[in-house]
Amino acid sequence: MNKKYYLFVNGKKVEVSEEIYKVYWQEKNHENYLKQIDRKNHLLLFSSFDQDGHFESNISDDKFDLNKVIQTQMMIEAVRDAISKLTDEERDIINRLYYNEENLRAVAETEKISHPALIKRRNRILGKLKKLLKDFE
Template identity: 80%
Template sequence: MDKKYYLFVNGKKIEVSEEIYKVYWQEKNHENYLKQIDKKNHLLLFSSLDQDGHFEGNVADDKCDLNKVIQTQIMIEAVRDAVSKLTDEEKEIIQSLYYNDETLRMIAKDKKISHPAMIKRRDKILSKLKDLLKDH
């Protein structure tokens, strides 16, 4: 007897393949994990904005350290500048890892190289970025 897999779509129970079921729950669990990290780090979401695009009323001003905000903005600009100095392939790897939440294994598979080779490549890129950022 084969096990059947179901997902609820618009309140309706739909039978799906085992692969679809597992991918759905993997993504759902990853999404929940990211939400927990955001909550832990007190991340402000766009949904916190009022209709005019301000955080007014949603953020207590007494907790805002203006110097830290400015330092963070300066560092963000420094990182953007450093990333812009990478090769296209290096930028693509950084984009995949840190913006698209892809794993090293996924990227290695796409690039048809081994996982250890991708680890070395990532470490080399991060070392390059560290050198570019050493004056900040």
């Protein structure tokens, strides 16, 4: 007996493979889990901003500290600016380790360097970022 799997795409029921079905629901469950953590930590999502980047009128919950939101946004911009000043190789390592959440061994393997060498390189890059961000504190 072949079980059929369906997903709704643009309001239409579409048959998909079992693999696609499972991957979709795994991602959907992960997304819901992350949203739950965000709500628990009272995080303000960028999706709550309007297209012009204004968010003051979108905040209806008095639990949010507007100054903290602004400070966080400024910090994000400072980190983005500091990362943009890294070399392509340094930026790639940071992206893979912290944004793509790859582990050190996997990155070391693809970079064809030892695990300890990657740790030293990562620490050097983080030191460089710390110096670039020293004025932000």
